[in-house]
Amino acid sequence: MKILHTSDWHVGKVLKGRPRIDEHIRVLAELVRIAEAERPDLVIVAGDLYETAAPSPEATRVVVRALTALRRTGAQVVAVAGNHDNGAALDALRGWADAAGIALRGTIRSAEDPVVTGATASGEAFTLVALPFVSQRYAVRASEMFQLTGAEANQTYADHLGRLLDSLTGSFRGDSVNLITGHLTVVGATTGGGEREAHTIQAYAVPATLFPTSAHYVALGHLHRQQAVPGPCPVHYSGSPLAIDFGEQDNTPGVLIVEAAPGTPATVRPVPITSARRLRTVSGTLDELAALSVDDDTWLRVYVREKPRAGLRERVQELLPGALEVRIDPELLAQVGGTAQRVGRAGQSPRRLFADYLTEVGHDDGAVRDLFDRLHEEVG
Structure with missing residues (x-):
């Protein structure tokens, strides 16, 4: 049978x-x-x-x-x-x-x-x-x-x-x-x-x-x-x-x-069976990602080799519409985390604590700090 x-x-x-x-x-x-x-x-x-x-x-x-x-x-x-x-x-x-x-x-x-x-x-x-x-x-x-x-x-x-x-x-x-x-x-x-x-x-x-x-x-x-x-x-x-x-x-x-x-x-x-969309992981800087050849029938996981900053995910998705997951490359994060120096937190204001955190993870972005300040003021 x-x-x-x-x-x-x-x-x-x-x-x-x-x-x-x-x-x-x-x-x-x-x-x-x-x-x-x-x-x-x-x-x-x-x-x-x-x-x-x-x-x-x-x-x-x-x-x-x-x-x-x-x-x-x-x-x-x-x-x-x-x-x-x-x-x-x-x-x-x-x-x-x-x-x-x-x-x-x-x-x-x-x-x-x-x-x-x-x-x-x-x-x-x-x-x-x-x-x-x-x-x-x-x-x-x-x-x-x-x-x-x-x-x-x-x-x-x-x-x-x-x-x-x-x-x-x-x-x-x-x-x-x-x-x-x-x-x-x-x-x-x-x-x-x-x-x-x-x-x-x-x-x-x-x-x-x-x-x-x-x-x-x-x-x-x-x-x-x-x-x-x-x-x-x-x-x-x-x-x-x-x-x-x-x-x-x-x-x-x-x-x-x-x-x-x-x-x-x-x-x-x-x-x-070949009917499903292909899944693919890619990595690189924005310039390298922009140069990739990706067909429309592929879902992407993207590791970005750039420091975190506001709007980075949106920029990647403009370059690669099939990007479902956008993350900072783990290897780059490990390098940033290994060189970051933690500071004392006792007695620090929420604004300073958040700014120190951004520095530690390599995401020192003024626009993100300003957004935190506005949200903190609204909830406070």
Whole structure:
């Protein structure tokens, strides 16, 4: 059978104050075109459909339309919640999803709920363990469904996930394609650069040995970099279909096309997605920035190699309209901070304290001092 593996859409993402909904519409439309061309039997969306747990109506509409369009290609569609998603809210859509032929899993409702079975048009059977993101707090509650002892309930997060998978993969059969999808961090994998750090720390990391050799393919979400992870079976992150933040500007966004059969190792082929705007970091003086060649379809993070002063950000954005983030070059700030000499502050007026601060950080600008004086007088 053929599988399209995607994850980490993050629809509703706002980058430095700039909504990216138009980019997401283009990216998901390209994803649907890939599905139409590849004709997969199954599409797996491994979590983080949304950027926030309270998505806007527009973001919800984009996700629902994308899932519906993927289903209309003839593929079966399974999607699980990620750590950015509201699992209970996704479960509230299950009535619509079931009617549309889409298996949506926001939380673990019962011991049998995460197991999705089906067959391809040619009659090839598959069994998919669809595991939504499980927080440390919820791991104990989920484990209770499998009647663990009190001592077992006090084990580590990885132990809980291992027990869950052991129980859930007990439904794997020798004559079916056995699959696992989940939204989690696996030890040894590389972060993409824009993930939420609280849920990618080691306390949430699990070893790849949790996955059984009976699995033909493990489709993961959570880390935004497309990669394979060594394990007892094929374990892959599809990565995000677009760079979520500037830390991911060097990633190659895309999806994975997987072909698997009982008794045969899965083959994995990446397919790039190019519809999103490129993210790029540039640096230089104003003259150097003015000489840069930047196309209109690029968002920029700009490190300015000049001393801070009023109006500098606005001047950079005049030169580079795609500049979403403008900062003084950290190396220049370090040089200024290393030579600045702190002065005694006891008994100093607010005006003098602020002026000394500007000098310390290399931002000795009369216009800024005058603005501070006016604001201080107004609030005083």
